Amino acid sequence: MKLFWAPNSRAMRALWMLEEIGQPYERILIDIRNGAQDRPDYRAINPLGKVPAIDDDGVIVAESGAVIAYLGDRYPAANLAPKIGDRTRGPYLKWLFFTACIEGAILEKFKKLDVPKSTAGWGSYALVVEALDQALQKGPWLLGDHFTGADVVIGSDLWFGCDLFKIIEKRPSFAAYIERCLARPALQRAMAIDKAASEAAASKS
Ligand SMILES: N[C@@H](CCC(=O)N[C@@H](CS)C(=O)NCC(=O)O)C(=O)O
Incomplete structure (x- = not known):
């Protein structure tokens, strides 16, 4: 791979x-x-x-x-994806695809776009943030107790939008979810790899 x-x-x-x-x-x-x-x-x-x-x-x-x-x-x-035929695959796929809505919402907010809700495929920034907030009220993960690839996508989007670029308002449910994501050893390893590569690139320039 x-x-x-x-x-x-x-x-x-x-x-x-x-x-x-x-x-x-x-x-x-x-x-x-x-x-x-x-x-x-x-x-x-x-x-x-x-x-x-x-x-x-x-x-x-x-x-x-x-x-x-x-x-x-x-x-x-x-065990990061519900099996085909498992009913939890429905919400799993919905959240994987929802990254496209988050991309649109971030762009709308960042560029101060005024797009009618009926034209924007993501609805609006406010609706996207509300949908995420509702989905993350319970937790710990989007599908409840089971961490999946959908959390990798949405957790990354929220970390990117709230912490890195500070475009998405950090609601309490987002802060708690990001914290749970950041506590995962796999994300910590990925961040260490990322940081080492960034530093190596900076030292060359
Ligand atoms: N829709 C793509 C977006 C990926 C994307 O925007 N990647 C950026 C880095 S954050 C990139 O490769 N930028 C290089 C460029 O556009 O020249 C995805 O989700 O994979």
Whole structure:
């Protein structure tokens, strides 16, 4: 399993997922701050020139929600994805896809976009934040006691939006959820890998 990634990016969620799974994988650094994502060899992997992407012995998957879904199914022993036919797969998939709504909501808030609710696929920033707040009232995870890949995606989005970029207001339910995510050893390992790569890049420039 190869992971195409860059530190300080949305590739963190794929790194976190692979650390949760605990099977061997190879990291291939795509230096997005120096244009490596737009070289023809990487565009052949992801025509959008975005990380993350994975290559599973010739099966290429890009788009972080899809990457997490694929990895969850590919490594069932890690128990990070409800099985096909299990009813909890419904909410699991909903939250994996919800990352697209969060992306829209963050953009709306950050760029002060005025988009009618009926036009915006995500509804509105306020509706997205409310939906997340409601879903995280109970916890500890989106599916209750069972941590899944959906938490990797939504936990990453909330950490990114609340802590890193401070665009999403940090409601108490978000703060508690982010704290639970940050306590996971797999995320701590992924963050250490990310930090080491960032520091190595900074020391070269
Ligand atoms: N929809 C994509 C977004 C990925 C994305 O935006 N990645 C950024 C890093 S955070 C990137 O690769 N940027 C490089 C570029 O656009 O040139 C996903 O969820 O995987």
